[in-house]
Amino acid sequence: MAEITPRRQGELVRGVFKILMEHQDGLPAREVLKKLETIVPPTPFELSEYPNRPGVRRYEKIVRFSTIPAVKAGWLIKERGKWLLSDQGREACRRYQDPEEFARQAIRLYREWRRSEAQDTESEETARSTLEEAEETAWREIQEYLMNLAPMDFQNLVAALLRGMGYHVSWVAPPGPDGGTDIIAFSDPLGIKRPRIRVQVKRKQDKVSAEGLRSFMAILGDDDVGLFISAGGFTREAEMEARAQQKRHVTLLDLERLFVLWVEHYAQIPEEGRRLLPLKAVYYLAPRD
Template identity: 30%
Template sequence: MLHFFTIDAIKSGFLIKEKGTWTLSNTGNDAIQLGEVGLLEACSEGYAKWKLSIPAKQQTEAVVAKEIKDVPSEELLESVIAEINDNLAGEILDIVKSCSPVFFERLVVALLVKMGYGGTLANAARVIGRSGDGGIDGIIDEDRLGLDAIYIQAKRWEGIVGRPEIQKFVGALQGQRAHKGVFITTSDFTKEAQEYVTNISNKVVLMNGFALAKLMIENNVGVSIAATYEVKKIDSDYYVDE
């Protein structure tokens, strides 16, 4: 019977370990005299008292550990990788913020090319700064045939970008009779700026610093693979006895 309540009995102080052997303590001997039902009740009560004596932090850690144990291995691995990438994105963003504006513009072009825009890196790089418009930093082809163009503004800013800056960019697009644009910043955008781009005819994408860093990781720009792990599963076909 005690086999099923070993933990309760230990935490209640009824079982003690001496030189590798579990034995009944004096309180354990007293509890035995209560009979089966009384013993189980004493174990449960003792465990409850022990739990109340533990600091809340330790109890939380125990709950978290149990929750982790209950999560499937693949989901746990994905969660760990996501956390690693989030931390890496923060490191990337810190480095990018310290780079020169020219380097930042080149980084943006390299990322867009990796994502499938602008054809080759050399062709894409030549269009940066050509427009001469204060609201546009560069133009990149949407496809390799150059059937449509995407206008870029890349700002290595610390402050949050507000609606006025986005309106200025949209005005520059309209001056070029352009329909698509990407505004990229190392900081973030105000709620008003985000709402503004949803109510205009031009297609404008706002990319903040964290989104930029995540896309750099996804497309292997400015990062390298540190380690590769193989996740294996049972090959059911192998075990077929023909």
């Protein structure tokens, strides 16, 4: 990366931070990179392709390499293809206005973090970038797959996950009106032990609002706990509403949390259920953390 100066690294990463400052919940990495190109245009060198990788521009790779110190400094968080700023990252963006100073501060914190270990070699940095892109691509494909599942298949996937987690699913709503409950489950086979688990499943891309959450909570009985699964996630107001409940316990799961649980309990999920979201492990060289 000898062609990229600290100032240029700072310009690129500060551009990333400026974009994320306007999106508190973060953005998919590919959206960030697309937006970045309009506010920090690539140089001719960055527009060029790698000699041994036709069709692969240097620009996106350079941005990813340049963000590594910010990640290790605790300023930038990368989770399953989504980039978001920590509170420290937001403060750093406001404090260090000069791109070169911004880059040097991130590198300083990175070196402090790595002080007791050998510095990353170029091959390790390449491995880190390759793994990052692979994770982003895999998660994007999984998201698209889940969002395109038929509603009943998505509902049955949730029921399969509950079975894999050790719960006993007593009822899954058939197609048609369900009165707000899609799945009923218990912690014991006979359904004697309380509480009863009422589940509502939404596969729509829209976020569930606080009003939508209240409609679900209204059907919960005294011996019920609620599980609300929304592929589109929840508004901030809905999340606050769920946390504020004292009498009605409701757990919210977005698509990412649902997938994390699916991976965690995959081995215990019945084979028929696993067919709804089949997974296969692929191994990459892991960079040192």
